[in-house]
Amino acid sequence: MDKKAFMARVEELLKEQITELGEDPAAIAPQDYAAHMHCEVHSDGTMVYIWREMPILRLVPEKTPQGTVYWRMFTQDERGLDSVQ
Numbered sequence: 001m002d003k004k005a006f007m008a009r010v011e012e013l014l015k016e017q018i019t020e021l022g023e024d025p026a027a028i029a030p031q032d033y034a035a036h037m038h039c040e041v042h043s044d045g046t047m048v049y050i051w052r053e054m055p056i057l058r059l060v061p062e063k064t065p066q067g068t069v070y071w072r073m074f075t076q077d078e079r080g081l082d083s084v085q
Contacts, residue, residue: 006071010049013073014037014049014051017057017076021054036052037050037051044061045060045061046060046061047059056075056076057074057076059073060074
Protein backbone atom coordinates (compact mmCIF):
# COMPACT_ATOMS: atom_id res chain seq x y z
CA MET A 1 0.00 0.00 0.00
CA ASP A 2 1.48 3.33 -0.98
CA LYS A 3 1.59 6.31 1.37
CA LYS A 4 -1.45 8.07 -0.15
CA ALA A 5 -3.59 4.94 0.04
CA PHE A 6 -2.46 4.35 3.61
CA MET A 7 -3.35 7.88 4.72
CA ALA A 8 -6.69 7.68 2.87
CA ARG A 9 -7.50 4.48 4.76
CA VAL A 10 -6.58 6.06 8.10
CA GLU A 11 -8.77 9.08 7.30
CA GLU A 12 -11.64 6.80 6.28
CA LEU A 13 -11.40 4.82 9.54
CA LEU A 14 -11.23 8.00 11.63
CA LYS A 15 -14.37 9.35 9.94
CA GLU A 16 -16.15 6.02 10.47
CA GLN A 17 -15.29 6.05 14.16
CA ILE A 18 -16.41 9.65 14.63
CA THR A 19 -19.68 8.78 12.86
CA GLU A 20 -20.18 5.80 15.20
CA LEU A 21 -19.84 8.24 18.10
CA GLY A 22 -22.84 10.13 16.71
CA GLU A 23 -21.07 13.04 15.02
CA ASP A 24 -21.05 14.03 11.35
CA PRO A 25 -17.40 14.36 10.23
CA ALA A 26 -18.42 16.62 7.34
CA ALA A 27 -19.99 19.09 9.77
CA ILE A 28 -16.92 19.38 12.00
CA ALA A 29 -14.92 22.57 11.45
CA PRO A 30 -11.14 22.25 10.92
CA GLN A 31 -10.47 24.12 14.18
CA ASP A 32 -12.63 21.57 16.04
CA TYR A 33 -10.60 18.73 14.55
CA ALA A 34 -7.46 20.51 15.71
CA ALA A 35 -8.88 21.04 19.20
CA HIS A 36 -10.31 17.57 19.75
CA MET A 37 -8.19 15.09 17.75
CA HIS A 38 -4.68 14.13 18.69
CA CYS A 39 -2.32 11.28 17.99
CA GLU A 40 -0.08 9.64 20.57
CA VAL A 41 3.06 7.99 19.23
CA HIS A 42 4.51 5.31 21.49
CA SER A 43 8.13 4.16 21.70
CA ASP A 44 7.35 0.97 19.74
CA GLY A 45 5.98 3.05 16.83
CA THR A 46 2.35 2.40 17.69
CA MET A 47 0.09 5.38 17.01
CA VAL A 48 -3.21 5.97 18.81
CA TYR A 49 -5.68 8.52 17.51
CA ILE A 50 -7.82 10.06 20.24
CA TRP A 51 -11.03 11.98 19.64
CA ARG A 52 -12.45 13.99 22.55
CA GLU A 53 -10.37 12.00 25.06
CA MET A 54 -11.48 8.62 23.62
CA PRO A 55 -9.07 6.32 21.73
CA ILE A 56 -10.73 5.54 18.40
CA LEU A 57 -7.96 4.12 16.20
CA ARG A 58 -4.73 2.28 16.93
CA LEU A 59 -2.04 1.66 14.31
CA VAL A 60 0.56 -0.99 15.10
CA PRO A 61 3.65 -1.39 12.87
CA GLU A 62 4.73 -4.90 11.96
CA LYS A 63 8.07 -5.38 10.22
CA THR A 64 8.75 -8.39 7.99
CA PRO A 65 12.16 -10.12 7.94
CA GLN A 66 12.74 -8.35 4.59
CA GLY A 67 12.30 -4.96 6.29
CA THR A 68 8.87 -4.07 4.91
CA VAL A 69 6.58 -2.37 7.43
CA TYR A 70 2.90 -3.19 7.47
CA TRP A 71 0.36 -1.49 9.68
CA ARG A 72 -2.36 -3.28 11.60
CA MET A 73 -5.30 -1.00 12.29
CA PHE A 74 -7.68 -1.46 15.20
CA THR A 75 -10.88 0.49 15.76
CA GLN A 76 -12.74 0.93 19.04
CA ASP A 77 -14.81 -2.23 18.45
CA GLU A 78 -11.71 -4.41 18.11
CA ARG A 79 -9.53 -5.89 20.85
CA GLY A 80 -6.36 -4.11 19.73
CA LEU A 81 -7.67 -0.83 21.08
CA ASP A 82 -8.67 -2.23 24.48
CA SER A 83 -5.15 -2.08 25.87
CA VAL A 84 -4.85 1.66 25.18
CA GLN A 85 -7.47 2.86 27.64
